[in-house]
Each structure stands twice: as C-alpha cells, then as structure tokens.
Amino acid sequence: MTDAAGTVEGGCRCERVRFRLSGPPIFTAACHCRGCQKMTASAYSVSGAWPTERFEVIAGEPVIGGMHGESRHYFCGHCLSWMFTRPAGFDSFVNVRTTLLDTPPADPPFVDTFTSESLPWAKTGATHRFATFPPPEAFEPLTQEFARVHAG
Template identity: 30%
Template sequence: MTSDPPSGALPSVDLPLAGGCHCGALRYEVTAAPLDSGYCHCRICQRLSGAPAMVWASVRLGAFRYTKGRPRIYRSSDWGRREFCGDCGSQLAFRTAGPSATLDINLPTLDVPERLAPRRHTWVTSRLSWFRTADDLPEHPDDGPLSL
C-alpha cells in the first residue's frame, strides 16, 4: 500500500481508535492520530479485497496494538505482508517487509470508519476504468510523495 508516510498527523481525531474483524476474533487499538490516508488502486489490493480499491490509514507502529487475538500473516509481495483474521478472513493491516516505522490499517475495519477520510489516491495507473470517486483528492501513479 504505502511506504513511510509524511511526518505530520492527520487533522485531529478523537483517540483511541478501535477496530476489528467481521467475526470479532481480532480487535485492535490505535492510540495516536494517523499520519496519512488514502485509496490504494494497485492490483494486489484489488485482488485481495475483491474491490476496486482499498482505503488505508498509516499509523506509527508504537501507536498500534492488537487487543484481542493474533492475526494470520500473508506475504502478498516481496515487500509487503497482510495481517488478517484466520477465522473470517478480514484483512486488517499491511506491513512492509523491511524496516518501517508505520503500518497501514484498512479504514473500513474501524468501529467508526467515518472518523477518518482518505486524503489521496495511490497507484492510479491500476485504477479500474469504471471506478471513480466524487472527490478532488491528489492522484499519484505510485505510492506518491513521502510528504504532502
């Protein structure tokens, strides 16, 4: 999904943020404001989600923890792995395989996903021609800049 995001946090959001999988076997908590958010239109996200895009938010590793259960891991590429529920299959997080200070959570897995909104589109070169969103967010052919 993303490499390390910009250094400034998103506009204020009430913390902590909580989320989890569909069946409730995995729960997580985020204790600091996300640093970035967006739509990922890459083919890997499309195929893994069965949707035209995934919506993510980058959070610092130290601000994220599982409060219930342990995720299963799927290495989706040489540079990334997905964390998902082994019972219901919900994908909750993405981590880069190498050193990184952040991970991406899937925004719709938040208990109240309306608390955050995407700020940009990434990997638009893979966007499906029939999928458009009604926004004027910045679009990037790849991960985009490391600071917005």
C-alpha cells in the same frame, strides 16, 4: 474518527481479532493496484497509516496471508478479513484498513495510489493522485499537509 482520549478501535468481521490506534493517522489512502483489487474483491483498498508505536493488537492473533513478499499482510485466521499491512521498507508505520474501524472515517482518502491500474469508474475524491506509489520525497509534504487539513 477518534474518541476524547484520542484512541479508536476496530476489528475483523467476526471480531476475533481487535486492534487499538492512538491518535490520528499520518495520512489516509486508497490503493488501486491490482493486488489490492484482488485482495479486497473491490476496486481499491482503503487504509490509514499510523505510526507503529501507536498501533496494537488487543485481542486475537492475526496471521500473515496474501502474497508473501517483503510486505506483510495480516488477516484474521477465522473470517479472513484483511486487517493491516506492514509495508516493506516502512517499518515506522502500519497501514490499517480503515473500513474495519468501529467508526469508519467519513472523509475520503487523502491520497490515491496506483491510479495507473485503477478501474475507469473508480473515483474516491482523494486530494492527491499518484500513478504508482508516491516517491519517498513526497511523504513528508503529504503528511504535513494531511495534518494541517485534519487539525482540530
């Protein structure tokens, strides 16, 4: 997923908004909640969580769209691709839609969230499944396991 320098880039469908990520994600996930189903017009959204300091928009200007709650969902203002989310209460990371990476990951998501709302046929092959969002105490063990599994 990353180049020799440990960076990867991606962009929206029309390429007007581009971003760069440094290093690997802290974990990857598929969210099966009804909100993600509706925002993607699909069974789930697929994302990777990167530390905020390792994410940067390098071209264009994303706009806030979707539901205007505490979490901020960013889109391209032209093609309306849903690009990334800054989740409320988790300022330390950004959820980036990994299908927008120039080279999308080949591995399945590590975590499935909101499986209580998943479509019965939607299977990802994720290692961990949560009926809702993982509880706060699950994040450290999940990120440590993800790092071990995806090391080197």
